[in-house]
Amino acid sequence: MTTTETGPGRRERKKAATHQALADAAMRLFLERGYDDVTVREIADAADVSTTTLLKHFPSKEALVFDMDSEVEARLIAVVEDRPPGTSLLDALREYTRGRIGYGAGSEEAAGFMGLVQGTPALIEYWHKMWMRHEGALCRAIAADLGVPETDPRCAALAHLALEASALAQRAADPVRTVDAAFDLLENGWRAGN
Numbered sequence: 001m002t003t004t005e006t007g008p009g010r011r012e013r014k015k016a017a018t019h020q021a022l023a024d025a026a027m028r029l030f031l032e033r034g035y036d037d038v039t040v041r042e043i044a045d046a047a048d049v050s051t052t053t054l055l056k057h058f059p060s061k062e063a064l065v066f067d068m069d070s071e072v073e074a075r076l077i078a079v080v081e082d083r084p085p086g087t088s089l090l091d092a093l094r095e096y097t098r099g100r101i102g103y104g105a106g107s108e109e110a111a112g113f114m115g116l117v118q119g120t121p122a123l124i125e126y127w128h129k130m131w132m133r134h135e136g137a138l139c140r141a142i143a144a145d146l147g148v149p150e151t152d153p154r155c156a157a158l159a160h161l162a163l164e165a166s167a168l169a170q171r172a173a174d175p176v177r178t179v180d181a182a183f184d185l186l187e188n189g190w191r192a193g194n
Contacts, residue, residue: 019057019067021047026064031112035065035120062126065117073134080141089145093162094183100166101175118170128167135159161186 008016025046029038040061044054058064076096083092117123138159143150165182172178 018047018049018053022049022054022057023064023067027113030065030116035061035116035123060126062123065113065123066127066130069130069133072131073137076134076138077141080138080145089142089158090183090187094179097162097166097169097179097183098176101169101179131167132160132163135163138163158186 022043026038026043029043029046040054041051043064044051047054058067079092079096080089083089117127135156136159139155140150142158143152143155146152146155148155161182165179165186168182169175169178
């Protein structure tokens with residue numbers, strides 16, 4: 001991205017504004033009418049752009065719902081890298097996961113978003129695939145934190161299981177209990193009969 005002393009140039013600002021207008025129009029239409037009842041053409045029209053322009057910004061209809069993928073990954077890595085001194089890796093990941101499952105309770109907008117995702121099978125599937133894409137980045141952050149090679153299977157296993165704990169909690173009747181059970185297993189292992 002080309003920047004000047006004062007920030008991004010006009011072209012970058014216009015591109016970012018178009019991207020945001022598309023995401024906002026899509027979310028408004030999805031919340032009003034439901035994901036399955038809105039077409040890509042209607043979203044493009046609502047943002048006053050062509051369908052071709054929409055597809056340059058978002059490769060699929062599902063991507064319009066999840067437009068903050070890079071920010072999500074950065075926050076996930078920061079959980080490992082920026083955790084308070086004395087906080088274990090598992091405790092930091094547990095607290096982050098607990099915070100994610102409470103997202104829908106934060107505001108009316110967040111609750112609407114979570115309701116849309118959880119009520120649309122195509123979005124649940126897309127969200128899960130997108131969420132699990134962060135596995136490699138989380139694995140690398142864990143390996144760096146532990147000072148071991150990225151190929152260490154323990155790092156890959158922890159990254160995978162921590163991300164799956166969040167996905168499992170999203171579908172659970174008691175999400176907090178589910179997160180705690182998953183991280184208790186990661187920390188203490190399985191003890192049959194307990």
